[in-house]
Amino acid sequence: MTDSSKEFLEELLITPSPTGYEKKGVQVWKNYVEEFSDEVVTDAYGSCVAKININTDVATVMLEAHCDEIGMVVQHITDQGYVYIAKLGGSDSTIARAKKVFIHNKRGRVVGVTGNTAIHLQDQKNGGGKEPAWKDIYVDIGVTSKEEALELVQVGDPITYASDFEYLNDDILTARAIDNRIGGFIIAEALKRLSKQKGELKVNVIALNSIQEEVGGFGARMMSYRFMPDVALVTDVTHSTDTPGIDQKQHGTVVLGEGPTVQHGGANHPKVVEFIEQVCEKAGINIQHEATSVRTGTDTDSIFFQQTGIPSALISLPLRYMHSPVELCNLDDVENLVQIMVEAVLAMRPDQSFSVFE
Numbered sequence: 001m002t003d004s005s006k007e008f009l010e011e012l013l014i015t016p017s018p019t020g021y022e023k024k025g026v027q028v029w030k031n032y033v034e035e036f037s038d039e040v041v042t043d044a045y046g047s048c049v050a051k052i053n054i055n056t057d058v059a060t061v062m063l064e065a066h067c068d069e070i071g072m073v074v075q076h077i078t079d080q081g082y083v084y085i086a087k088l089g090g091s092d093s094t095i096a097r098a099k100k101v102f103i104h105n106k107r108g109r110v111v112g113v114t115g116n117t118a119i120h121l122q123d124q125k126n127g128g129g130k131e132p133a134w135k136d137i138y139v140d141i142g143v144t145s146k147e148e149a150l151e152l153v154q155v156g157d158p159i160t161y162a163s164d165f166e167y168l169n170d171d172i173l174t175a176r177a178i179d180n181r182i183g184g185f186i187i188a189e190a191l192k193r194l195s196k197q198k199g200e201l202k203v204n205v206i207a208l209n210s211i212q213e214e215v216g217g218f219g220a221r222m223m224s225y226r227f228m229p230d231v232a233l234v235t236d237v238t239h240s241t242d243t244p245g246i247d248q249k250q251h252g253t254v255v256l257g258e259g260p261t262v263q264h265g266g267a268n269h270p271k272v273v274e275f276i277e278q279v280c281e282k283a284g285i286n287i288q289h290e291a292t293s294v295r296t297g298t299d300t301d302s303i304f305f306q307q308t309g310i311p312s313a314l315i316s317l318p319l320r321y322m323h324s325p326v327e328l329c330n331l332d333d334v335e336n337l338v339q340i341m342v343e344a345v346l347a348m349r350p351d352q353s354f355s356v357f358e
């Protein structure tokens with residue numbers, strides 16, 4: 001991974017992109033892919049597609065990742081100027097207290113902290129010892145009245161945790177919402193490498209960075225309906241289940257640093273999954289396996305059933321502490337996932353198609 005790629009990753013991870021308010025995040029991604037794509041297209045809601053065009057007669061493969069992150073939103077401002085909040089997507093209220101947050105709006109960025117009554121003062125009445133619900137969480141933005149607060153924030157402003165991007169060592173990095181800006185990084189990096197090997201490409205490639213996955217996979221639905229690729233390779237994060245307190249009998253075994261995962265079942269087309277497995281075997285890349293019991297819980301569920309069906313496969317990045325301000329991933333897994341996407345696209349034929357009965 002080059003230094004410029006690492007710089008792009010860092011910029012992507014520090015840029016706020018809360019679900020429904022992704023413009024800044026997509027802008028960073030768009031600026032980067034414009035340097036090596038043949039064409040870049042955005043839609044009404046702000047998802048972005050970058051293309052490498054080979055020929056109108058050949059198959060098109062789509063690489064996809066969502067660009068939005070979970071967060072919070074201003075719900076109510078009290079007469080004393082305290083800001084009550086609601087969740088955006090699957091944010092966890094039990095870890096929301098005593099955090100520094102940024103409230104984002106047209107004026108810029110307002111700093112606040114989620115209030116936490118000191119341990120000395122806690123009792124049953126103020127929620128001492130109890131896990132809070134979102135209705136109990138408030139942000140203190142350092143004002144004393146509603147009027148003062150309204151000069152800084154308004155109902156509907158999105159909020160993100162103010163946690164930093166940091167490397168624990170050469171391989172391991174922590175940040176808020178690696179889910180799934182890391183996916184945006186992976187598909188951009190794969191597209192960049194493919195653009196340098198355009199002479200070897202036999203299919204058209206589109207990379208899609210979709211909005212609003214965390215609340216229903218909506219951006220992926222709009223764009224995949226519009227472009228109807230012949231095959232889709234989707235990437236998102238998956239739970240690394242190798243930390244204390246997780247029952248692997250219930251959740252499966254996924255180990256950080258032991259390679260990306262492929263999922264089997266549900267939206268994952270069996271022939272596409274088999275194709276990915278063969279590509280990995282040939283390239284000597286270790287993969288882990290997961291079962292999709294009902295849904296994948298990713299954009300794959302939004303893509304595969306569009307129109308007459310888009311054969312799809314989810315290739316996931318193991319992630320610890322998902323939906324927290326200290327998510328943690330391994331850069332070897334990231335590099336391997338980029339490599340899988342590059343090798344898979346290069347292995348596709350001009351008339352590439354996937355059908356269960358062929």
Ligand SMILES: [Zn+2]
Nearest residue numbers: 179180236237
């Ligand atoms: Zn995700």
